[in-house]
Amino acid sequence: MEDWTSNPMNAVTVVLALLVIILFIWIAIVGGRLKKLRKQYTAVMGNTGLTNMEDVIVELKEGLAEQKQANQQLKEQLAVVQTSLPNQKGKVGVIRYNAFSEQGSDLSFSIAIVNEEKDGAVFTGIHSRDNTYVYAKPIEKGESAYPLTPEERKAILEAK
Template identity: 35%
Template sequence: MQQVLDLFQEYNIYITAVMAIIILLLFIMVIVLFNSVSKVEKRYRKLMRGINNKNLEELINTYLDKVDSSLLIAEEAREISGAMKAQLGKCIQKFAVIRYKAFEDVGSDLSFSIALLDDKNDGIILTGIYARYESTTYAKPIDKGISRYDLSEEEEKVLKEAINK
């Protein structure tokens, strides 16, 4: 133990000088760190001040409330869209028209057949037959692309055309 104390007394000046240098370096590091913390604190206070003196937490909460509100509105729109899609399936989506001459003694193509179908190929075929002294209109129901009534050549043609649309 005495040897260690003798060693310390012999190199006392050097040890003190090294410790003074280390203390000086640590003091400089503390000053630099205080300066850095001060800059970060200024930036933090500016960030927390936000816009129009509202702090950041209030702004974030406001925007989160808006996001929640938007999600509710989007869910309502999705439900309405689904309901509309179901209703649109029942609307006329496919149609075809053909005009033709039903009788040789009648001038123009005044007779017609119209197929009106939904997305499941349900609907009707309307046929108007024009003759010289009379005109007749027929309606034939269509179920899944098939009529339970006999169809004329023109009606079958207009039905196939509407189904293929």
């Protein structure tokens, strides 16, 4: 039996066979890495309908610019609301009382509608047997140019 090292053709064949085996192993490893890379690429691209990474980046950049613009508009609107909110007459105080102790129940009332600075108005309804009389007084800083009744002052304090 002849040794494979004695014949140069046998040695070349063995070396080529080993080289082919090594190349197959290398191709399998590279194929696995390529499959993993393709999965990652598909995950990044998602359902964009685009196949070019540059198009995806441009689309994301445009979307980001739109979001920044919308965010800026919302900040401006919020600033307007924050500056106008303290001036809104949204604080309400209601006091019911019996204006005439000899009659019925608490059918008279005072309603104060003011803002943070206690600017607004107070409305008073005096109920008698035959009628109800309603009065309105402007309020600035919790006071009025017209005399305020104790019930009106209490309604203004309750409106805080």
